[in-house]
Amino acid sequence: MSAAHGADGSLPAEAEVVVVGAGPVGLMLAGELRLGGVETVVLERLAEPHRESRAAQLSPRTVELLLQRGLRDALGAPPGRDVGHFGGIPLDVTRAGGPVPANWMVPQFRTEEILHDWATGLGATVRRGRQVADVRDDGGSVVLDVRDPDGRVSGGTTRMRARYVVGCDGRDGVVGGLAGIALPGRPASRELLRADVTGVHIPPRRFDRLPHGVAVAGALPHRVTRLMVLEYGRAPVARPGPPEFGEVADAWKRVTGDDISTGEALWTDVFDDTCRQAAEYRRGRVLLAGDAARLHMPVGGQSLNTGLHDAVNLGWKLAAQVRGWAPDGLLDTYHAERHAVGARVLDNVEAQTTLQFDGVRADPLREVFAGLLEIPAVAAHLAAMLGGVDVRYPVRRNGADGDRAADVLGRRLPPLRDADDPAPLPPGTGALLSRRSAAPGTRARVEAAAVSRPGRVRLVPPEQCTALLPPGVDAALLRPDGHVVWTDTVGEGLEDALQQWFGPPAR
Structure with a gap:
């Protein structure tokens, strides 16, 4: 066709x-x-x-993918943000680990x-x-x-x-x-109004939980302030289009007491908690x-x-x-x-929505979470989850050393050592990696496998593999999305993995 x-x-x-x-x-x-x-x-x-820039945050995993596709120059040097949040409670996102340590702030339109x-x-x-x-x-x-x-x-x-x-x-x-x-799923029970505003001074607010609702305000370039406001007890409203700025300003005043009606909205929108x-x-x-x-x-x-x-x-x-x-x-x-x-994702969003927008009823839960986030392992777990760093897909194993394989099988192998390195893994095809120090038989099998499926799997030069492969793994097969589906630590199943993910050898 x-x-x-x-x-x-x-x-x-x-x-x-x-x-x-x-x-x-x-x-x-x-x-x-x-x-x-x-x-x-x-x-x-x-x-x-x-x-409009409704979303401006690229997670560490997303940045990895964009860099691997050669988009470093296009992205420029966007500011990073190493402090995120879980339900409005500050969270150090650098604890997720990996070559991109922070979220990159890039306007959605860019x-x-x-x-x-x-x-x-x-x-x-x-x-x-x-x-x-x-x-x-x-x-x-x-x-x-x-x-x-x-x-x-x-x-x-x-x-x-x-x-x-x-x-x-x-x-x-x-x-x-x-x-x-x-x-x-379930329909919405509350909504959050949002706008980018100029011409008025709005003090910063970071998920301020006030008696009548929640307010957020943060400075953007060119003297623009992004604000969001959720009013307790206010059900979602049916509208033919985005809310008028007057509606946003009225809600802001009821929640914060501040009058922003003299400002000018560059755009407004609304989102709700439909799940x-x-x-x-x-x-x-x-x-x-x-x-x-x-x-x-x-x-x-x-x-x-x-x-x-x-x-x-x-x-x-x-x-x-x-x-x-x-x-x-x-x-x-x-x-x-x-x-x-x-x-x-829906589960963690529901948890965060409860923490963030359930008013005083959520205060005891917030106290518990604030204490948990002071534990490094808990903070690392949540940061990796929010950044998509810990995603692991089911992979069939074929024996041997499960402990070493457990650290990498099904996970995405980062394609670079840090954000300023060129990405050595090819986008769009699978990748076969083996160290120079790998057993001769392993290296021979890897090289033969790459030849058997041209255009589907590429052989990564061994000098680049040392920096990419984790300790204890001498060879690996990666899908085109970077997730590991075979290592030399799981037995002799390389051909089985190739058949499962890349089909039969080329004729």
């Missing part, structure tokens, strides 16, 4: 994969698919990129620009002002009805056909619903990623970062499926792995 993309902005009749949504998650996925050689078209309903340039530079096509009106999986492909830029429903609809469609269309996305994917997760991340040829797959309060930047990790997990698997070398069941591991991660 192939079609030329018109320079006039028209849509092709066919594409291998259509990604719906040109936010960070959709663009990250588009780039990952292009690394795998897949023709990719991204459809976005907004005619222009927004300039992250989107970087990923757009990266994905389109790799050959992805982005079409804006396109609203998906229908999605039908006929078993052999997916048919999409796409409204043209003027939004007409009849007489202005283009029909496309794709081998797969991925909904990265966010909280208000339509792909999952059109595909019949259920989104079980839902898609029952299926994949239904046939339709898949979901990011906020399209789960809804929760975006506590600690987890919404954006978890979505980007979804894209990296899915991209290489879907590319393998399209290119025809995916072993049986590979694409199904996307749901199995990322649904479990998403469920864990």
Whole structure:
């Protein structure tokens, strides 16, 4: 299935994969698919990129992924933030360990620009002002009805056909619903208003818990203040669009007593504590990623970062499926792995929401957590969880030294020693590593394995492996997303691991 993309902005009749949504998650996925050689078209309903920055925090694991993809210069030198929080209680995120010690503060619109340039530079096509009106999986492909830029429903609809469609269309996305994917969970019980404001002095507030609600205010560049306010006992309000600034200012005054009505809002929005997760991340040829797959309060930047990790997990698997070398069941591991991660995120968000927004009822619980976070091991555990550093996928073992393997199997191997090092692990393919000091038989097996699957697995030069492999491990096989699926400490199962994750040898 192939079609030329018109320079006039028209849509092709066919594409291998259509990604719906040109936010960070959709663009990250588009780039990952292009690394795998897949023709990719991204459809976005907004005619222009927004300039708002609802999320500005990239977690250590996300930064690793972006650096591995050669985006260091594009990111520049963003300020780091080594103090995060768990439910509003300060947390030292450097305790998570790893080569990127802190969160990087990058406005979401800038992250989107970087990923757009990266994905389109790799050959992805982005079409804006396109609203998906229908999605039908006929078993052999997916048919999409796409409204043209003027939004007409009849007489202005283009029909496309794709081998797969991925909904990265966010909280208000339509792909999952059109595909019949259920989104079980609970509805919202409270909401948090948010705005970027100029022209008024607002003293800093860091999750101030006041008698009538919670208030947050922090300085941004160019004399802009970001504020958020939650009013106790105030149920979510149905609105046709973002809240008016007057509504935000009134809530701010009721909670803090301060009058900010003379300021000017650059933008406003609202989010609530809806907690839902898609029952299926994949239904046939339709898949979901990011906020399209789960809804929760975006506590600690987890919404954006978890979505980007979804894209990296899915991209290489879907590319393998399209290119025809995916072993049986590979694409199904996307749901199995990322649904479990998403469920864990929802659990910690619910815990944080209780700590942060339940008023005086949560005070005893906050006292307990504040004491626990003074214990280094507890702080390290929570920091790694919030940063996605501790994610570990199930990996089949084939014997031998379980203790040494337990430290690395299923985990992502960081592709760099520190944030300023070049990333030696190739993006988009698997990687085989072995030290020069590895047993000759081990090195020979690793080198032969790399030759057996060209384009799917690459051999990392041994001089780079020493700095990457953990102590006690002399050789390892990594999936394209960096997670370790075999080491020399687990017996003779290299060929089994290659078959499971990379399919049979090339003919």
